Amino acid sequence: MGNKGQSKGILVLVLAGICALMLLSGFRSAEPAGRSGVQSADASTAAGELQESLALLTTLGGQASAPGAPLRLVLKWQGEYSGEETDEVAVQHLATRLGLDGISSADDDGHRVWRSAAQLSGGTQLSLFWSELGGGRSYCIVTLETADLLGSPELPAAAADAGEAMLQAGIAAEWNASLQAPAKEQGGTQAALLATEQLMAAELPGIQAEESYTDISTSSHSYSVPGLQRTVSSGSHSLALQLAVHKNVNADVNRITLGMPLITIEY
Structure with missing residues (x-):
């Protein structure tokens, strides 16, 4: 082309x-x-x-990413x-x-x-x-x-x-912001997603997964989070945060992407 x-x-x-x-x-x-x-x-x-x-x-990116990894924003x-x-x-x-x-x-x-x-x-x-x-x-x-x-x-x-x-x-x-880094949690993307959610729970009391997306190499949840004011409406939900774990199949490495209130870059 x-x-x-x-x-x-x-x-x-x-x-x-x-x-x-x-x-x-x-x-x-x-x-x-x-x-x-x-x-x-x-x-x-x-x-x-x-x-x-x-x-x-x-803070969330530092907890969810591999130690010492740069945080792309x-x-x-x-x-x-x-x-x-x-x-x-x-x-x-x-x-x-x-x-x-x-x-x-x-x-x-x-x-x-x-x-x-x-x-x-x-x-x-x-x-x-x-x-x-x-x-x-x-x-x-x-x-x-x-x-x-x-x-x-x-x-x-x-x-x-x-x-x-x-x-x-x-x-x-x-405004919207997306942060991306190599993931601390490896293995399958769904398991890594759930493990990362547990890491985030201490910082975000009441966080609740409202929507999800999964394909062969990616798992993602979008959340409502009490106390976060910047939200977008999706159906009956007010979403404040999105997390995605994507597997780079060539390198066999997971990459996390966090979005506030949603991810607006490629996972």
Whole structure:
């Protein structure tokens, strides 16, 4: 497949994921930038909630992963934009707030998209993706990723700043975070999943598996967790955490992935 075909396929996957997440999160649009609907209190509350969640995710990852293993973290802020500025101007303003430059744009399968990326001082990769949806609406994803969370102390503050930048841009973004590492528990994926749940139970009193997924190489549970405020609705459940154990059959090694409130990267 040529490059054009690949870009079309990637865009289809991105937009499909966007639609699924919007349905899960019950997403609400922000008021346009510059209007009185942008509340700093909301940003402060979200930042505090995010810091607590990242600390908990780091603790859980350390307990569930192989000793000394690096903890890969992917954190995403994403939400819809329908403000008064044109997309081109809004993207530039958001990129400036994020400290990004060198924005590229392209027409992918009828949708105009913009991208920009930079590496922060501690090794965290910061990237911006913006896509037209049509009807005066666009969707924005700001991603922060590090291969080693414990070696990237700048990430929590940078993540909070990114959320504030999106709110200032008129985007009521929601965050999700996924942590991944070689698993402490080996053997079959279902047995490793249950053993990992026991490790997490001390940190998460009342944790309850609500949904499950299993295939030949993966076992996953999604949980309700009393006390965790960041949740998504799925049927009659409010899910706050997802755990997956995936077997790399070539290396015969289990990999864990933890998601708050759900996993949004490949297991």
